Amino acid sequence: MTRPNMFIVHVSDAPAAARFYGDLFAMEPAFEAPRFIAFGLGGGVQLALWSGATENPAGPRTTAEVCLNLPDAPASVDACHAEWTAKGVTIVEEPHDAVFGRTFVAADSDGNLIRVAPFD
Structure with a gap:
């Protein structure tokens, strides 16, 4: 497969x-x-x-997220948020508890989303 x-x-x-x-x-x-x-x-x-x-500007544009799954959440998610904030990374969704655990979302300069979340 x-x-x-x-x-x-x-x-x-x-x-x-x-x-x-x-x-x-x-x-x-x-x-x-x-x-x-x-x-x-x-x-x-x-x-x-x-x-x-x-x-190919007429081609389809899609939205997706790159996801970084971390062990030892929620502490590791909050630590990553603090590290990325110190680097000046744009945070578009502050850390919060979702149904799958602690998470936050950052963005690159093109607006592509990068989610940090715990391992499932």
Whole structure:
């Protein structure tokens, strides 16, 4: 059975977005090309940042979230929020308790959402 192995986040400036995500998640790109940069997440899965979506402006635009699941919640979620706030990351949803546990949502400079939540 085939499974998804790459998640693509549409951005306006791939190198700037790569610096943001690289710093946020303490990782280095595994692949770099003009307007497309990918990070290895382990197990053959990648997170890619692509600024080439404007080549087809009539194409569909979707909304999704990149999610970082942390152990030892709720303390780890609150600690991550404090760390990201100190870095100047835009927080669009402050930490709160949801049905699945403590969570908050940040955004990159293109408005793409990054949720931090506990492991299920």
